[in-house]
Amino acid sequence: MKPQEIIERFVDLAREASEDRIDSTGQAGLYRLERALSRSTRPSRAFGYRVGGAALAAALGLTALVLVQFPRDRALTFEVTPSCVRDGGYVVSKAADGQVRFSDHSDVGMDRGTRLRVSSVEVHGAHLMLEAGTLHASIRPRPKARWSIDAGPYVVHVTGTEFDLTWKVELQTLDLRLRSGSVTVEGPLAGGDVHMIAGDHLVANAGDGSLSIVDERHATPSQDVPSASPKVDTAPSGAATMTASAPAGGARSASAAAMAHSSGVAWATRVARGSFQAVIDDAQRQGIDRVLTEASQADLAALADAARYAHSQDLARRALGAQRARFPGSVLARDAAFFLGGLAESGGDDAGSVEWYETYLRESPDGAYASQALGRKMMLVEPIRGTDAARTAAAEYLRRFGDGPYAPNARKLLQTQ
Amino acid sequence: MKDVARKQRPNDSLSDQSGRVIPFPEAGASGLDDAAVVRILRAGDARAPRVVWNRLAPMVRGMLLRSFGPEHDIDDLIQEVFLTLFNRIETLREPQALRAFVITITAHTIRREVRRKIASRWLHLGTTQGALARDADLDSREALVRLYRILDRLGAEERTAFALRFFEGLEIVEIASALGISPATTKRRIAHAWTRIVTHAQRDGALVEYLSSYRPEGAP
DSSP, X not given: OOHHHHHHHHHHHHHHTOOSOOXXXXXXXXXXXXXXXXXXXXXXXXXXXXXXXXXXHHHHXXXXXXXHHOOTTSOOOEEEESSEEEGGGEEEOOSTTEEEEETTSOEEEEXXXXXXXXXXXOSSOEEEEEEEEEEEEEXXXXXXXXXXXXXXXXXXXXXXXXXXXXXXXXXTEEEEEEEESEEEEESSOTTSOEXXXXXEEEEEETTTOOEEEEETTTTEEOOOOOOSSOOBOOOXXXXXXXOOOOOTTOOOOOBOTTTTSTTSSOHHHHHHXXXXXXXXXXXXXXXXXXXXXXXXXXXXXXXXXXXXXXXXXHHHHHHHHXXXXXXXXXXXXXXXXXXXXHHHHHTTOHHHHHHXXXXXXXXXXXXXXXXXXXXXXXXXXXXXXXXXXXXXXXXXXXXXXXXXXXXXXXXXXXXXX | OOOSGGGSOTTOOOOOOXXXXXXXXXXXXXXXXXXXXXXXXXXXXXXHHHHHHHHHHHHHHHHHHHHHOTTSOOHHHHHHHHHXXXXXXXXXXXXXXXXXXXXXXXXXXXXXXXXXXXXXXXXXXXXXXXXXXOGGGOOHXXXXXXXXXXXXXXXHHHHHHHIIIIISOOOHHHHHHHHTSOHHHHHHHHHHHHHHHHHHHHTOHHHHHHHHHOXXXXXX
């Protein structure tokens, strides 16, 4: 019997024995789930262990079990998906939903192209270094929890909380939105360390020492931090800013970045929460033409993202086009070329797609999406420009990204006579 | 679901890196699309458990059943998958990818359970395996039990990757994404699992004989 037949019949047997349906017994699981959710606790797993026999054997077994399954005194472990992790805990998110999951159920989501290093892991936390990009952290509150994230010259100290953190190397800008819990930010900040609570949105620029904190819970400006520099809010979004007078002891600067939006929540935040249609609706209420000509760079990027995720390709194309036309040379405008390539590709315009990928590679040869752009170009270029062009792209891909996701295809192309 | 993908050998070339949602059979009478389901999940809507269960429990149950075979109690695992879904729903960026998200959670649950089984075997705390039927008396259930015992010899990564590839028909990139490993590693795991399963199966004469004469239901 051939190996292939063994596997095929095994699969057929397994499939015959397990239809994708839930019978009345299975429906009992729904009630169990509802009860568990109403208690807001995880049900204890029936591990099925039978600790019979001698008491000594049971004790030994349980001890071993604890060591295997509940390593309370061991350092945390983590796994990365679907990004890749390299030596020294260096993680590069190649997908839009890259995630680092820790064994204590804390997790750190990463936007595409984000570069993160898990510098060390300990029993009660971990030390991360955000080299560039945006992460979305959900740190599980635990006694003695000790987490910190370096971002440029800043250090964010965390106990248990949820937040979105962006570090833009080119602009030397830290952007931190705290969704729950509290954190302390240490670094070149006016007035020393800053303690943030849920709803605070901090933008700090290490280049000029400026700082702003907005309380987004109420979408109103908060107080002003005493600063050596009178300048406030140099957030890269370029959003409108305003300054509030400083109540005693308080002293924070203020920004009205979120006030242009009907919900009081910035579009980027809403995109991060998955409210794509809400962002599009908001833009439509304000008038798409007006938004495309007047919105900040960050809002244009958020609108383009929302439109792409909601499959409104025309709107995404227009927003990305506006990004390139209004903010030429900026990182987001250069990145827009890559996304326009993707839109062209999904619209069946392979030639247009290749041109956009080449534009991106020309403008951002070492950009966050360079590997993807070159890989996609390699996959598309053969029917358009012939085998030689594809092989050239494949050779370049292997030279630059030898362990990248398109490397197998590149090797295959080069082996083709 | 007799798709082409599951019939491919483990060294299939990697053609595309883009993620896809696997078209599992639709379940449940709800007219809501996945994005709407995610919205009610996030909103804490009281209907959410029922809607999500009716829509996804058949798929989750099928995946777990195929991964662990008829001898394994999967009810707790189904609960675990759904509780994880409710706990993690805020981390889902693209609501349209709800099914892919659940597949990923299920894949992690499978891998974790395989690890637990291996650990419990090592600790001799698991249930002892019952005696196998006499060689000449193989029926489909007994054959299946023998085949799953061969699967039990595999490591967690290999077994999970094999199950996702051949039982569920997922593409290499999708498995890699679900397990958080590279496509190359995924291929190696599957190839290794393939070789080991075939080798062990071929040593069992009665099993090979049964499989040789076996025809799936509906086959000509």
